[in-house]
Amino acid sequence: MRESIEKVNATRARRLKEGPPPPMTPEEREAILKRSHPDYKPEGKRKLAVGPSAGEPVPHEVADLLESHPIIDPKGIDLSRVDYDADVLVIGGGGAGTVAAIFAHEEGIPVDRILIVTKLRHGDCNSIMAQGGIQAADRPNDSPAIHYIDVMGGGHYANKPELVRALVTDGPWIIRWHEEMGVMYDKVDGRYVEAHGGGTSRMRMHSAKDYTGKETFNAIRDEARNRGIPVLEFFPAVELLLDERGHAAGAVLYNIETDEYRIVRAKATVLATGGFGRVHIQGFPTTNHYGATADGLVMAYRAGANIIDMDSVQYHPTGVAYPAAILGQLATEKLRNQGAMPVNKDGEAFVFPLEPRDVESAAIIEECWVKNKGIETPSGIRGVWLDTPMIEAIHGKGAIKKSLAAMWTMWHRHDIDITVDPVLVYPTLHYQNGGVEIDADGATRIPGLFAGGECEGGVHGKNRLMGNSQLDYNVFGRRAGISAGRWAKKAKPKGLSLRHVIEYEKALDKAGIKTDRRAPLILPDYRPEDVRKRHLEVI
Incomplete structure (x- = not known):
């Protein structure tokens, strides 16, 4: 890993001068998604056999939950x-x-x-x-209409238009409400510090550091x-x-x-x-x-x-790949909008840093597993470098601790100084x-x-x-x-019933689903299977 880091250090000055690779065309984005994004692996999904959305494809893990017995009788x-x-x-x-x-x-x-x-x-x-951060279109060169176009494009136009309209129209009001309650968004001379996010055409990202x-x-x-x-x-x-x-x-x-x-x-x-x-x-x-x-x-x-x-x-493009103690944790997109560039084991940039998240993830996966230009950790995880020292080369010494304090702290706890060395990242399940x-x-x-929130759908489409x-x-x-x-x-509720649960059980039986799975899961179980098999119920 250290040998690869030296290659990153050796190419940094050139990359700072040349800038990042250009954004992909729509055709290039679609092609790399089909080649390398997990959503495009048909073996990762199946069609639901029961319920109001029967016939719709979902990940096997989601189907397993929806096609489970209740945890109550x-x-x-x-x-x-x-x-x-x-x-x-x-x-x-x-x-x-x-x-x-x-x-x-x-x-x-x-x-x-x-x-x-x-x-x-x-x-x-x-x-x-x-x-x-949080997006809201409140600059003179921006508008909810432009925000709307960005959201629809990012979601591959699968979003429900009326939901996107509500999202972008309410955005500026939400920022004002937050400030009335005391939220301290980053400002300079009384004006919001706003930045780009992947797939955006305007700087509208409001943030409070990281x-x-x-x-x-x-x-x-x-x-x-x-x-x-x-x-x-x-x-x-x-x-x-x-x-x-x-x-x-x-x-x-x-x-x-x-x-x-x-x-x-x-x-x-x-x-x-x-x-x-x-x-x-x-x-x-x-x-x-x-x-x-x-x-x-x-x-x-x-x-x-x-x-x-x-x-x-949604797989966030930059989850932590090393060290193993924080595997999968978030390396915020703000690192990239401040100048950190994804590079491969040879120190070469291979993707525009602010592609939409699905495209950026697909590019990193392809670099690691198709082109074999990722870096392998001692635990067998592959990743690419996120060249964080570029941030201070662009914005000056102290920029990371000032605007990315949480990121600096996360890696510093594991004796990694992100102002000096790049960090290893790989897509992580995010949303x-x-x-x-x-x-x-x-x-x-x-x-x-x-x-409301992440449990509902239709707002973001496919990304x-x-x-x-x-x-x-x-x-x-x-x-x-x-x-x-x-x-x-x-409203005046008329009686209480769990009849729908009984009917769902009948639907499972009619569909021929034989399983001992029960849901909701409530909490994940990370015990190895051999440990679970020897679980003793103490009364």
């Missing part, structure tokens, strides 16, 4: 004993869920009639881990706490409840600490359960937090919601592009069920652009919360 659940009664139930304590709860309150729902339930702690989520997610989520969570919105921690939902008309009517919760179930009756339900990184699609490591196991997808699908764009997965289908108000096809996930959870968390509040004012 509906006959053993006493629905007559309601433990919590709410107007608006929010399932998920991340960014989208917290925003939804705030705007349900803004819509006039009293705080004691709102309930957030979350699998782990309030804030154990992908939202708080986001680094690079811990934007932490800065924004802390302000949002503080707002919810100041309002007194109640939160149940360590209480994941395991099934949605419907009423006799098929309307959303609450959820069955599971207490992780005591193994008890609880019943929540609600007039409106917001699903904000995040993505599926910890399912490890095609064996990829992930940037996602420990609870990202697609639970909301499972529950909504079983209850009758459509899913959309679940045949595509669930698709999800539960919603409309522009955050409504699903199930009356009374709304969704998400950098900074649009932070925008997504704010825009559609807000819209889902407003819609849920309005629905709750007129």
Whole structure:
């Protein structure tokens, strides 16, 4: 590895002078995706055999979850004993869920009639881990219309246009709202410092150094706490409840600490359960937090919601490939928009640094495994160099610690100085592009069920652009919360039922699916198979 680093050092001056390779043409992008992106491997997917989106191709890991038995026996659940009664139930304590709860309150729902339930702690989520920034078109040379074109192009024009319109139109307002709550975005002389993300035609990335997610989520969570919105921690939902008309009517919760179930009756339900990184699609490591196991997808699908764009997965181009202790963690795109260039083992640049994420990932995979120009680590992982010393060569000494402090700290803990040496990267599972289908108000096809954030789909099409996930959870968390509040004012649930779970079991049997799998997963199990086989249940 050190020999290869010396080659990177030797070519740096030339690359600084010449600049990066040019962006690919649309035809070149399509060709490299088909050759080398994991989404284009037909053996990685199968068509769903049951449910409202039967026949749609999804990764095997997602199909395994959706074609699983429930973890509860509906006959053993006493629905007559309601433990919590709410107007608006929010399932998920991340960014989208917290925003939804705030705007349900803004819509006039009293705080004691709102309930957030979350699998782990309030804030154990992908939202708080986001680094690079949030997009919003607020410069004189930019507009929501230009942002719209970028988003549609990045998603290969598979996005739902009405959702993209909502995303880009609400963006500038979201930034203003954040600042009203105290979010400190980077500024110089009172003006936002904005940068490019991969696949963007304008600089519209607002950031707070390289811990934007932490800065924004802390302000949002503080707002919810100041309002007194109640939160149940360590209480994941395991099934949605419907009423006799098929309307959303609450959820069955599971207490992780005591193994008890609880019943929540609600007039409106917001699903904000995040993505599926910890399912490890095609064996990829992930940037996602420990609870990202697609639970909301499972529950909504079983209850009758459509899913959309679940045949595509976002692999972030630059996950950590070395050292092994932080394998798969995020090396933010901001490293590349500040000048760090991906180079191969010979120190040669091979791809424009800010291609759309799917294209950039495909190029890195191809460089490592087709052209055999990657660097292999002692643990057998391959990667390419991200030439981080270029950042200070461009912006001056101290630039990395000033604007990329989290990145500097992450590698410094492992005795790697990114101001001196390049870092080894390889694509990592980062984002669930698709999800539960919603409309522009955050409504699903199930009356009374709304969704926001990574668990919903249709916004990003087949590929998400950098900074649009932070925008997504704010825009559609807000819209889902407003819609849920309005629905709750007129809704009158009629009974509680798990009949849909029983019917789904019948559908599995009719489709000939014989399995002992159960879902939702709740938490990943990283024990080796031989250990799991010898598991002893202690009473």
